Amino acid sequence: MKLRSKIILFAITPLLLSFTGIAIAVFYQATLLAQQQRDTIEQAYLASKEAELMHYVSMGSASIAHLYNAKQQNAALQVEAKKILATLAFGDDGYFYVYDLQGKNLMHPRRPDLVEKNLWDMVDPNGNFTIQELIGRAHAGGGAIRYLWEKPSTKKVVPKLGYVIKLERWGWVLGTGIYLDDVDTALNLIDVQVASNIHRTMFWIAGITIASAILIALSGLALNISESRLAEAKLKVLAQSVVRSQEDERARLSRDLHDGLSQLLVSIKLQIESGLAKLGAKISTPDPAHLAFTRATLQINDALGEVRRISHDLRPALLDDLGLVAAFKHLAQEFESISKIAMQFESLGDFTFLSEASNTALYRVAQEALTNIHKHAKNASLVRISLSCDQRQATLSITDNGGGFDLASIIKHPKRGIGLSNMRERLAAINGQLVVQSSADGTQVNANIYFKEVL
Template structure:
């Protein structure tokens, strides 16, 4: 996987994870709030119904109070009270019921077939004793009881909330109730609405996640295209510099060969030809031709030295054989000999651990810097230091020349090519190049990390 793709993935992945975490947190909080809302609605509804049922039972009790409080306990009085209670209702499913304390049904306006039956052992579908629980609550002072009972309007068993009280002097349990299936339906609608809101919120979060991922992806794509264009432009510029450097190196080699070696070889050829002619004309006196051959031999030595110099400039053998320190020492001594500029070389620590490419970069930096000093600095002394540290190696070159405008040269389109090449060489091996210059001289520091 490419670096850009990794960066893009690292940008999108945390975004998706964060949005998923937010979605889970929102969903959890929404569910929690839904349960709390449902419980609050249900509690408020039941409280209101409890008050309502208590009011109904109180009304029913007052409707027979003149009989109950009369002190009479005969069958006629009780039948009159039952008759009054049977006529009381509120809606299709709102009625009152009576039981004695043994579970016998005394009145049921909606299910007359139950009147007179012993329902003490009646149990609902869950096995709970219905009448026993109602009577027990009435004996405890009255109150609410949840149970299952057939709903008159639908003829189906439904949850019911009953409210019962005792009429102790007659041994009766009086009660009424409301069916809770309507409440459950209302709560189910609330649940449905909440779930729809939660789904809508999740869809919004998913949409935001997709849109955000697309924005990041498109931004990454645009960045990639931009970077590819910049990289392509840099490669073209670099290729042009490489070609230009190659042409400059070829031109320098051509000048060295033409101005130095070629002329010397022509001179040697002429000296040899002159010596041969002298030998032919004065065979008895070879010493006359010896001078020509001696001059030719001397010039051959000069040619060999020039060949070694050119070879050293292309790739110093000392760099491969004895290492960077020895190559720099030799380079500074040669610089002193050819320029008459006093050059001091100092080596401290160890330069071991640099790769062959890094050694070459250090040597080329020194070559380029000394060449610039020779051409432009007008310096009288140069200090070259190679310093080896635990994690890096530094090359320091300082002169006492006239200095130059670093920023101006770096930005000049036709000048500063050597400086740019130095920066690129050092950057290519993971190092850094620092260059400062003033009227007191120029200071170049190349730092490379150890392998």
Template sequence: MKLRYKIILFAIIPLLLSFAAIALAVFYQTNLLAQQQRNTVEQAYLASKETELKHYVNLGVAAISKLYNAQLQNAATQEEAKAILAKLDFGDDGYFYLYDMQGKNLMHPRQSDLVGKDLWNLTDPEGNFTIRKLIAKAKEGGGAVRYLWEKPSTHKVAPKLGYVVALERWGWVLGTGIYLDDVDNALNKIDAQNTRNSQSTMFWITSIAVISALLIAVSGMALNISESRIAEAKLKALAQSVVRSQEDERARLSRDLHDGISQLLVSIKLQIESGIAKLGLPKTDTESARLSFTRATSQLNEALGEVRRISHDLRPAMLDDLGLAVAFEHLAEEFMEDSGLPVHLQILGDISGLSDTSNTVLFRIAQEALTNIHKHARNASQVDIELSGDQRMVNLIIADNGAGFDVPGIASHPKHGIGLSNMRERLASVNGRLAVRSDAGGTQVSAQIPRSMQ
């Protein structure tokens, strides 16, 4: 996998993990709050229902209070009280019922088949003794009891909240109740709403996470495309620069061969032909013939020197034969002869041990820097070259005290800065670094090549 894709992947994975952690925390908190809300609502419902039932029971007791408190007590009085309670109701499923302390049903207006039956051992679908619980609560002074009972309107067992009190004078348990299926329905609606809210929250978190990941991926792809285009443009510019450099080098070599060696060889040819012709005359002027051959020999030496100069420019043999230090000394001497500028060369530390390629790169950078000084360093009067080495790298610094130039402007110009670009490319091939600093006080070119990469 390419590095750019790894970077994108390492950016997306922590993001998705963060969103997953956020989603888990939100899911946990949402469920916790939903449960707390459900419990609060349920407690509020039950408290209000219990208060309501207490009022109903108080009304029932008040309805028969005259009979209950009458001095004359007989079976007829109790029957009259049962009749009054049987007529009291509230809604389709709100009624009063009576039991004695032994669990016998005395009055039930909705389920008359239960009247007179002993329900002490009656259990609900969950195995709880319903009547025992009601009588026990009445003996404790009265209160609310939750239990399961058949709902008259639907004939189905439903949760019910009852409220009972003891009528001790008659040995009765008076009670009423409210079915809680409407409460359960309300709580179920709350649960359903909370579930939908939780799902909606998870959906939005997931959507945001996916969109964020897609944005990172798209941004990464756009960046890759942009970098690829920039790289292609740089590669194209580099290829054009290489072609231009090759063509410039070929043009220079062609000029050197045509203007220098070619003319010298033609002159040598003419001198030799002239000498041969003079030797063939009947009255030979040997001195004149000797002078022609002498001139030819001198010009031949010039041609050989020109060949050595061209060969040196193409590949400095001193690098291979005598080393980097001697090659730099010769380069400095040549520059002083050509430019007339004094050069102060310092070679410090250990500069040996570099590869042939690295030596060539340093030499070519020095050549390029000195050529730029000769061509562009206005008002320069001094050139300093420092070549130094330590255990980690070899450093080259070339400085002049000329007028300087705009480094960013030259580097970004499409038609200028080819020399700087060539320097950077040469150093990049051996993992080196180039630094250029220039101002009104002069220009300094620094090159570093690490030994560890040799």
């Protein structure tokens, strides 16, 4: 992993961990708060219902107070009281009931089947002795109590909040109650709404986290692209500087060879030839000394040719003096003379406005390509050089009909393909492009330089 990717990862990881911690804390606190809110609402609701039931029981006891407090007591008064209580109701499932202290049901308007039955040992689905608990609460001074009972309107056993008092004179337990299934439904609805709000909050936190991570990644990517472009631009400037320095050094060496060593060799040659001319006038037959000087003259001629070739390779004077096309023509003629391979050269367009760097790059690419053809192109009998220039680009195309080569293996080989790499780097330094294609029918090298970047 690259250093910049590691930095971005190190920037995103703490952010993700922080948001994860925040999400966990928010979820925990929201859940706790929701439970506290539910408990508060439930307690407040039950408290209000308890007060309401106490009021109902007070009303019920008041409705039979004249009978309960009568001086002359008899069974008829109790029968009349039960009739009055049976007629009292509130809501769909609100009614009064009466038990004696031994657990026998004395009055139940919604369950007449229970009347006169002893329910002391009756248990609910949870195993609780419902009637015993109601009577126990009445003995303790009365009050509210929760238990399970069948709801008349639905015929289902649901939680109920009851309120009972003891009528000591008659030995009764008077009570009423409110079913709590509606309360549980309302509280469950609140739970659903709270859970939905918590989930929505978690989604928002997740969305913000993802957006923040993406923003950091995009910022890092933008910075990476910006710095990569800056580094690429600096690299191109450096490459141009290196190439320019190389060409300046080549030009200096070429001048030194031409103006220094070449002139010295010409002077030596002239002096030897002058000496030979003087010796020839004095002797009639060649002697060993004369032959040695003659051989020296020939070797000096060879040395002069080699110096001129090296000087030309370092920096062809034609490229500076007569331009790119003339230098290419001379290069083609020289290659044909040395390699004995037929050459075809053609040029199209005006090259006079190309920069010196562009001229040098195209010439060096051609030199390298022709050197590779001479060394490696098997059975090549024809080389074509095409040089063209239009309003968009300058193009150099060199094609041979040799046996070609495996381009992929050359690129991968650590000790081969240096010439191709040099050509690519030289063109890249001036925003050019090198394209090489090779097959069994031959090889084609194309060098393109685009004017907008070069001129």
